[in-house]
Amino acid sequence: MELRKWVGMAALATSLLLATSAVAAQDTEYVDPCLDASATATEAPAAPADNSDVSFSIILPNPRGDRSFIDSAAAGAERAIAELGVEGTIVETAGVQEHDAAIRRAVQDEPDLIITIAVDASTIEEIVDEFPDQNFAAQETFFFTPVDYPNLALTTILTHENSYLAGIAAGMLSRTGIVGSVGGLDTPGINLFIVGFEEGVHAACPDCQTLRSYVGDFSDPVTGKEQALALYEQGADILYQVAGRSGEGVLEAAAETGNFAIGVDSNQDDLYPGSVIVSAMKRVDNAVFGFVQSVVDGTYTGGTANYGMAEGYAGLSWDVGVCSRTFDEYGPEDMAAELPAVRAAIDEARAAILAGDIVVTNALEEASS
Amino acid sequence: MSEQTGIRRTLETIGVALLAIFLGLLASSIFVIIAGSNPVDAYQRLFCEGFGAKGCQTFGDLLIQTVVDEDTGESQAVFSLFYGEGGHKLALILERATPLILTALSATVAFKAGMFSIGMDGQFVLGALAAAFLGYWLPNQIYAIAGITDPELAPEGLKTIMHILMPAACLGAAMIVGAFYSWIAGFLKVKLNINVLISTIILNAIAVQFVGYMVNYPLRSDMNNIARTARIDDTAWLIPFNRGLFANADIEWFSGSRLGVGFIIAVIAAILVWYFLYRTTKGYEQRMVNGSPLFARFSGIPSSRAMLRAMLISGALSGIAGAIEVIGVERRIVDGFAGAGSGFDGVLVAILARESIFGILFVAPFFAGLEQGAINFQFGNLPRQLGNIIIAFIILFNSMEYFLRNRIAAIWRKRHVLSSPAAPAPTEASS
Numbered sequence: 001m002e003l004r005k006w007v008g009m010a011a012l013a014t015s016l017l018l019a020t021s022a023v024a025a026q027d028t029e030y031v032d033p034c035l036d037a038s039a040t041a042t043e044a045p046a047a048p049a050d051n052s053d054v055s056f057s058i059i060l061p062n063p064r065g066d067r068s069f070i071d072s073a074a075a076g077a078e079r080a081i082a083e084l085g086v087e088g089t090i091v092e093t094a095g096v097q098e099h100d101a102a103i104r105r106a107v108q109d110e111p112d113l114i115i116t117i118a119v120d121a122s123t124i125e126e127i128v129d130e131f132p133d134q135n136f137a138a139q140e141t142f143f144f145t146p147v148d149y150p151n152l153a154l155t156t157i158l159t160h161e162n163s164y165l166a167g168i169a170a171g172m173l174s175r176t177g178i179v180g181s182v183g184g185l186d187t188p189g190i191n192l193f194i195v196g197f198e199e200g201v202h203a204a205c206p207d208c209q210t211l212r213s214y215v216g217d218f219s220d221p222v223t224g225k226e227q228a229l230a231l232y233e234q235g236a237d238i239l240y241q242v243a244g245r246s247g248e249g250v251l252e253a254a255a256e257t258g259n260f261a262i263g264v265d266s267n268q269d270d271l272y273p274g275s276v277i278v279s280a281m282k283r284v285d286n287a288v289f290g291f292v293q294s295v296v297d298g299t300y301t302g303g304t305a306n307y308g309m310a311e312g313y314a315g316l317s318w319d320v321g322v323c324s325r326t327f328d329e330y331g332p333e334d335m336a337a338e339l340p341a342v343r344a345a346i347d348e349a350r351a352a353i354l355a356g357d358i359v360v361t362n363a364l365e366e367a368s369s
Numbered sequence: 370m371s372e373q374t375g376i377r378r379t380l381e382t383i384g385v386a387l388l389a390i391f392l393g394l395l396a397s398s399i400f401v402i403i404a405g406s407n408p409v410d411a412y413q414r415l416f417c418e419g420f421g422a423k424g425c426q427t428f429g430d431l432l433i434q435t436v437v438d439e440d441t442g443e444s445q446a447v448f449s450l451f452y453g454e455g456g457h458k459l460a461l462i463l464e465r466a467t468p469l470i471l472t473a474l475s476a477t478v479a480f481k482a483g484m485f486s487i488g489m490d491g492q493f494v495l496g497a498l499a500a501a502f503l504g505y506w507l508p509n510q511i512y513a514i515a516g517i518t519d520p521e522l523a524p525e526g527l528k529t530i531m532h533i534l535m536p537a538a539c540l541g542a543a544m545i546v547g548a549f550y551s552w553i554a555g556f557l558k559v560k561l562n563i564n565v566l567i568s569t570i571i572l573n574a575i576a577v578q579f580v581g582y583m584v585n586y587p588l589r590s591d592m593n594n595i596a597r598t599a600r601i602d603d604t605a606w607l608i609p610f611n612r613g614l615f616a617n618a619d620i621e622w623f624s625g626s627r628l629g630v631g632f633i634i635a636v637i638a639a640i641l642v643w644y645f646l647y648r649t650t651k652g653y654e655q656r657m658v659n660g661s662p663l664f665a666r667f668s669g670i671p672s673s674r675a676m677l678r679a680m681l682i683s684g685a686l687s688g689i690a691g692a693i694e695v696i697g698v699e700r701r702i703v704d705g706f707a708g709a710g711s712g713f714d715g716v717l718v719a720i721l722a723r724e725s726i727f728g729i730l731f732v733a734p735f736f737a738g739l740e741q742g743a744i745n746f747q748f749g750n751l752p753r754q755l756g757n758i759i760i761a762f763i764i765l766f767n768s769m770e771y772f773l774r775n776r777i778a779a780i781w782r783k784r785h786v787l788s789s790p791a792a793p794a795p796t797e798a799s800s
Contacts, residue, residue, distance in 0.1 A: 089748055092753060096595060097705060101744070104461065105461075108455055108456060108458075109748060110455075120595050120597070122701070144592075
């Protein structure tokens with residue numbers, strides 16, 4: 001007991017020291033781009049191009065309203081229809097049982113592109129194989145064995161780099177020096193997030209301790225919450241959730257215990273204002289828009305591609321474009337005061353990653369090599 | 370019942386069904402208008418998406434469609450039922466209707482014996498699980514015994530034998546599992562007089578959860594983000610028409626559909642069930658139990674045995690439905706798979722068909738078509754919720770059959786009060 005207290009205080013001292021040094025290192029005042037009038041000024045929407053001869057259908061895996069990637073994908077499709085002037089059909093399905101029939105029905109209309117979101121790999125493979133003249137694009141689908149079809153464009157959004165940035169925020173803001181992650185399953189796809197995050201934590205706070213736990217399920221908020229409570233009990237004060245709906249339990253636990261969490265995939269800062277520091281976002285909307293753009297430009301090709309922070313497919317909810325400032329407003333004052341310094345450090349790390357000076361471990365690549 | 374009244378009753382039933390559909394469409398027009406669409410456009414879309422050929426736009430297109438030849442630019446009228454360019458929607462509908470026919474037969478057999486069992490969902494998923502497991506496990510065992518490491522290199526003779534035995538084994542196992550699971554509810558009713566409706570609801574929940582567990586844990590084949598079992602071996606596959614029977618004929622009508630032998634099995638099952646119920650003593654016993662089990666027992670009918678037999682047959686039919694969905698369509702169980710819900714939809718189909726065996730053969734595709742049409746509403750940029758509202762209204766008005774029939778009968782009597790003595794009073798329909 002006594003020992004733990006000492007360790008806690010030592011960690012607190014180091015983190016405070018680090019935080020102050022980070023502020024001190026910042027000679028020039030940090031200018032928040034989101035508060036900069038020129039950046040947030042609404043641009044006059046460009047007149048939509050007329051590409052009405054280009055058509056696409058997008059099959060959503062569930063009805064809209066998930067506050068996550070489905071809504072994001074639909075938003076991307078709507079933006080493509082509005083900005084590119086293409087003909088688009090957005091199809092919501094009620095679940096796995098309707099995916100196959102909906103895709104097959106879409107094929108009958110012969111659109112230039114059929115985009116599927118989080119449809120099972122075997123379903124896609126079978127259909128792509130059966131209709132070689134139809135172009136497909138798949139997002140949020142994970143293939144175990146790499147596939148290469150000329151009529152299937154497959155993008156994976158790599159999230160290790162933006163997780164690293166979230167890790168920097170956690171490392172700088174942690175008071176106890178213990179930061180945890182709650183994953184859905186112990187798979188390479190999930191560890192991609194967690195490994196990147198932990199590297200970010202250690203970069204910002206070399207003495208910080210990182211904890212991990214896995215829920216074993218992506219749709220079990222109750223277990224997610226219990227595991228979060230256990231990690232908070234072990235002294236963690238910031239948790240990164242990478243557990244789908246189970247992760248909503250983590251956010252809830254943060255709000256209940258007065259601790260903090262980091263959201264994932266979509267902007268979750270507003271789910272529990274003041275408890276969610278930032279969210280590591282997957283920009284599925286940009287991916288969908290990119291697919292449609294590639295058809296309009298005539299650059300569509302099949303094959304697998306990885307996109308990440310460099311292409312704008314992964315980022316933080318603090319970034320320009322989303323500009324979430326919920327934690328500034330609702331978070332504790334002492335932490336909110338540190339945010340400009342945190343953002344400056346993140347911008348620096350982002351530049352270093354994009355320049356190749358910092359290389360974040362890609363757990364997916366490690367698993368397959 | 371004379372031949373003439375039989376035909377009259379059939380026509381009357383069809384007339385009432387059409388009237389109910391019309392009234393359902395009329396009532397749902399309110400919602401279509403609220404949603405800002407034109408009802409006629411919406412209904413044309415619903416029926417074209419459900420039953421039409423490619424390019425179907427209007428109600429007329431459902432019957433005769435004008436097709437423009439791409440090469441010559443000439444247009445010609447074709448009978449749209451046979452116009453299969455790019456795959457006919459009916460092929461998709463019949464694929465979806467296959468499990469519905471079997472589960473509706475299952476419900477009918479139970480209902481006819483006075484057992485209000487709605488356990489089709491549970492029997493269906495357990496049958497599917499049995500088939501999904503045997504579909505890959507059994508061939509693997511055989512390959513192992515025969516010392517074959519690569520199934521591709523198995524001798525043709527062995528493969529041919531397995532192609533006959535494996536689907537039969539899967540279907541047989543699913544029948545046994547389904548029958549046993551249904552028998553539990555029957556046993557509870559006969560021995561302990563526990564309400565079948567309640568026991569089957571509970572048994573459904575247990576089966577669905579159990580299958581969910583099995584798919585997510587013991588039988589999970591890989592770490593795919595949606596849990597699934599291993600794919601069945603090719604020798605256990607009931608190959609769809611467009612890949613098997615007509616693979617070389619290149620019939621576009623079937624394109625994109627996994628309609629196959631399963632559909633033929635379902636139709637044969639319907640004929641067998643009809644023969645059993647209306648042409649055999651045991652079937653007669655089962656129907657007699659329905660009215661009054663006590664009276665049946667006094668008449669020398671072993672009512673408990675008849676009820677249990679009905680439950681066994683009912684369960685076996687649902688089990689087959691699940692097996693066909695796995696070995697004929699999906700080839701594996703994916704968590705929350707397509708067939709889930711077929712059990713309950715089958716109960717609806719059975720009720721809509723007024724427990725008539727041959728009615729089921731028409732109602733099941735109609736139901737599947739409406740469901741598909743509602744989902745595909747979105748391809749006309751109409752909201753899918755609207756499609757579901759229309760379906761609900763059609764079902765609602767169909768369930769008012771008794772009321773509609775009596776109204777019509779009353780009007781009929783008034784008009785023909787001089788020419789005919791009296792219209793026949795509604796009696797229990799005999800298929």
